[in-house]
Amino acid sequence: MAEHTGRFITLEGIDGAGKSTHLGFIRDWLTAHDIAAEFTREPGGTPLGEQVRALLLAVDTQVSLEAETLLMFASRQQLLSSLIRPALQAGRWVVSDRFTDSTFAFQGGGRGVAAERIAVLEDWVQQGLQPDLTLLFDVPLDVASQRMAGSRQLDRFEQEKADFHQRVRDAYLQRAAQDPRFRVLDATRSIAQLQQDIAGHLAALLERS
Numbered sequence: 001m002a003e004h005t006g007r008f009i010t011l012e013g014i015d016g017a018g019k020s021t022h023l024g025f026i027r028d029w030l031t032a033h034d035i036a037a038e039f040t041r042e043p044g045g046t047p048l049g050e051q052v053r054a055l056l057l058a059v060d061t062q063v064s065l066e067a068e069t070l071l072m073f074a075s076r077q078q079l080l081s082s083l084i085r086p087a088l089q090a091g092r093w094v095v096s097d098r099f100t101d102s103t104f105a106f107q108g109g110g111r112g113v114a115a116e117r118i119a120v121l122e123d124w125v126q127q128g129l130q131p132d133l134t135l136l137f138d139v140p141l142d143v144a145s146q147r148m149a150g151s152r153q154l155d156r157f158e159q160e161k162a163d164f165h166q167r168v169r170d171a172y173l174q175r176a177a178q179d180p181r182f183r184v185l186d187a188t189r190s191i192a193q194l195q196q197d198i199a200g201h202l203a204a205l206l207e208r209s
């Protein structure tokens with residue numbers, strides 16, 4: 001028997017790919033289908049997680065790559081135990097703006113932490129729980145940086161050089177190729193085209209028993 005009855009959806013992509021833009025659309029789609037859902041984000045989503053987020057995104061924070069990885073998982077454990085698991089067990093859907101694939105992509109691909117090490121933390125913290133559907137918003141770096149230009153103050157990750165973001169994108173695509181829970185969206189297309197695709201993926205997930 002499945003561990004939970006709700007569905008767990010995660011949104012992933014390099015910074016500026018456009019994933020946060022679609023949260024409102026997903027919220028409206030779920031409401032229109034009478035589905036109760038929780039929306040959250042990583043790092044963050046709980047009082048402790050939001051403090052971790054503030055620390056990790058601040059441009060003047062000095063942190064080793066191991067400590068950064070562990071803090072991502074500390075925030076994740078808190079979020080899983082206080083929000084994600086209870087919601088799924090109660091039959092609610094959960095939509096998270098980033099989850100563990102971000103750690104494999106940013107700390108793994110971007111910073112060079114071994115994927116095997118991240119997988120140990122994943123097993124410990126998630127105990128087998130995985131998203132049911134992961135939407136990967138994929139764009140070339142130049143499109144993402146154009147989208148971010150002028151529109152926001154860059155955080156500690158966004159300030160990284162282009163080769164870091166290229167490794168993050170490559171790590172995402174490599175991971176997506178190995179796991180059927182991913183849907184890779186060509187996020188260079190218009191918001192309307194993307195929403196059409198997203199609606200199709202949500203409908204398919206709703207149909208899945």
Ligand SMILES: Nc1ncnc2c1ncn2[C@@H]1O[C@H](COP(=O)(O)OP(=O)(O)O)[C@@H](O)[C@H]1O
Pocket residue numbers: 013014015016017018019020021022137147148151187188189190191194
């Ligand atoms: N498909 C799209 N086409 C054009 N602009 C987009 C598209 N998706 C998002 N944007 C714009 O790109 C910027 C970054 O989007 P955002 O959703 O904040 O990215 P992310 O959450 O992936 O970092 C925003 O200004 C947003 O309006």
Ligand SMILES: Cc1cn([C@H]2C[C@H](O)[C@@H](COP(=O)(O)OP(=O)(O)O)O2)c(=O)[nH]c1=O
Pocket residue numbers: 015016020041042043057072097098099100102103104106107155157158
């Ligand atoms: C969840 C997670 C996020 N991150 C990074 C990716 C992002 O640059 C940053 C915050 O994500 P995000 O919320 O996408 O930033 P924004 O609000 O600016 O769109 O944290 C990691 O490096 N590892 C992780 O495990």
